[in-house]
Amino acid sequence: MNLESFVLLSLVLFTLGLYAVMARRNLIAILIGIELMLNAASLNFMAFNRFLPVEDPTVGQLFVLFIIGLAAAEVAIALSIILVVYRERKRIDVDDITELKG
């Protein structure tokens, strides 16, 4: 395994995530896409840490730990707001959330 394969994998993950955000209609699926993008970045940090002569490898590891923590907080907020939408409409499809226009 070398750096290229890790970075390529992370690029694929990122693109898949971005595609999910743009193409999927279900709010939860979009959220999963965002998680994929965050994990792609985490993978990048760890790969660069392992294969490049970085100044201080703990920095990249700390970064990943923070990403994991923040992603959890983000999901908590996202799910609670999606729950508000669900309670009102009984659907969580983006095509249904189109009352605001102009």
Added chain:
Amino acid sequence: MSGMGDLTLFLPEAVVLLAALVAFAMSAFARSYRAVWYATTFMSLAAVAVCIASMGFHGEPFFPGIYRVDLFSQLLKLGLTIGLALTLLVSRELPSVRASAHSDLPIFLTLGTLGMMMLVSATELLTLYVVLELSAYALYVMAALNRRQREGGEAGVKYLLFGAAASAITLYGLSLIYGAVGSTLLTDVVNHESSALLVLGVILTLSGLFFKLAVLPFHAWAPDTYQAAPHQVATFIGTSSKVAAIGILVRVLTMALDADAVQTLLIALSVVSMTVGNLAALAQKDLKRMLAWSTVAHAGYALLGMLTLSELGMASAIFYGLTYFVIAFAAFLAVVAVSPEGENPSLDSLKGLYRRAPLVGIVLLAGMFGLAGVPPTPGFTGKWFLFSAALESDYFWLVLVGAINATISLYYYLRVVRYAYQTVPDGHDSRPLKVDFPTQLAGWAAMGLIVFVGFYPGPLWDLARDAAKVLLAGG
């Protein structure tokens, strides 16, 4: 890394953090909203005073290299605390927020401001990312607090999903910067020789930050969120968060001073934002939606200064950010004041405003003239500085596009004024509007700032120049 710096440099942020904790404790012990509001408003005014006193601070309160306090950061922090204080002043009555969530609003307002204040000081990628998310999460929650849950949920979900995707793109960009440089300190990034990976990282990082400023094509959330968020929250998103966004964009752009690709991108986005923002604003009937599109256009103007990547350009963008937020606040104050039931004001509901609430009428007039860039408001001075910075760097055609756009925008801004100064037609509500005292106070303060900076732009311009100098020298 060794040794902590001088913690007293953190004082302005500490006051706002304390306000957030006090608001949280008071709402946890079920104090009335009025009590929470008094405490946080008082503390936000104290934070403004502390920021003025700390204008000369410079140094590093924490570990070396991650958090810098200098004239640039302190100037923007002053703007952010003024934005917080003004927003809190118009928040005593919250007809557009659901009653059970009243006490939550001050908590998230102060937390969001704390995140933004730390954002303009952050000089390390991890710090930058964490405080960016701190300010963003507070905004996501606030956007969903509308009394009418159906609209609130829609505003919250749109803002959150766009925002989370944007910050994921930023994060991916940060990871590429880390890969190119091997360090997360901004000083290392600036001094590192440019490479394709680094430029790509900076561009991705910028993309996520453009979301905050509502630059096209990252603007899709803005009209819906502005329309459906509670008025006070729309005010906060439309004022304070723009100051922070301009601050962090200027800071990140110092990492890309010799990158042509970044400059080309900025030119394209600036032109598209100005034009589309103004044209879309022309068609709006809902006042808040119109203000959202006007934000998109103004983001384009601000980019006009930044894209020169020169000291003059950065200074003009800082000046624009610091004056724009007061002007935009004046416009939002009218939105808050003309909707005593929390409904969304349309242009028609402004009719006869000059007689129903003379002060609000005048504040709206100042705001609209400022947004349109009519002299002697700071809106005119700010555009003047932006355009002359762009001319200095030989972007004549960009200035032309900007000037044409400013002319288009005159139409819809002055249309609002025309409605407000029209006599009340028969059958229309013509009773005097009740405007509470703190809102009047905020109106006077905004008017005072607009008139003062309009006639004496010199002192603020000098500060902005010095801030840009510090920013570019500090790297």
